[in-house]
Amino acid sequence: MKQSVNPNMRKHHDLLSGLVRLHVLHHAAQGEIYGQWMIDELSEHGYRLSPGTLYPMLHTLEKKGYLVSRKEKDGRVSRRLYRATEKGKEGLELAKKQLREFTKEAMKGGV
Numbered sequence: 001m002k003q004s005v006n007p008n009m010r011k012h013h014d015l016l017s018g019l020v021r022l023h024v025l026h027h028a029a030q031g032e033i034y035g036q037w038m039i040d041e042l043s044e045h046g047y048r049l050s051p052g053t054l055y056p057m058l059h060t061l062e063k064k065g066y067l068v069s070r071k072e073k074d075g076r077v078s079r080r081l082y083r084a085t086e087k088g089k090e091g092l093e094l095a096k097k098q099l100r101e102f103t104k105e106a107m108k109g110g111v
């Protein structure tokens with residue numbers, strides 16, 4: 001189900017960026033992703049990220065060892081494909097466990 005973009009999303013980017021990184025890792029753990037695909041995917045979940053925000057995020061995740069990338073040439077267009085490393089998958093599992101714990105507490109009473 002497509003979630004509409006909350007107008008406050010940009011205002012609270014710093015707060016939400018951890019969730020965006022986890023969302024990226026989640027997909028990169030399942031297969032190769034590339035920037036524009038990820039931007040479209042995130043928009044399905046109510047996030048609106050510009051390439052100027054997402055690409056530096058991907059670079060940082062790669063620099064920190066959570067993602068690896070390779071360049072793919074498709075005709076004259078080349079794009080960078082990312083996938084999660086073992087460290088990335090490990091971090092994702094840990095974060096999911098903590099997220100479950102947090103959700104259990106924060107959503108008590110139901111939302």
Ligand SMILES: [Zn+2]
Pocket residue numbers: 023027041042045
């Ligand atoms: Zn997704």
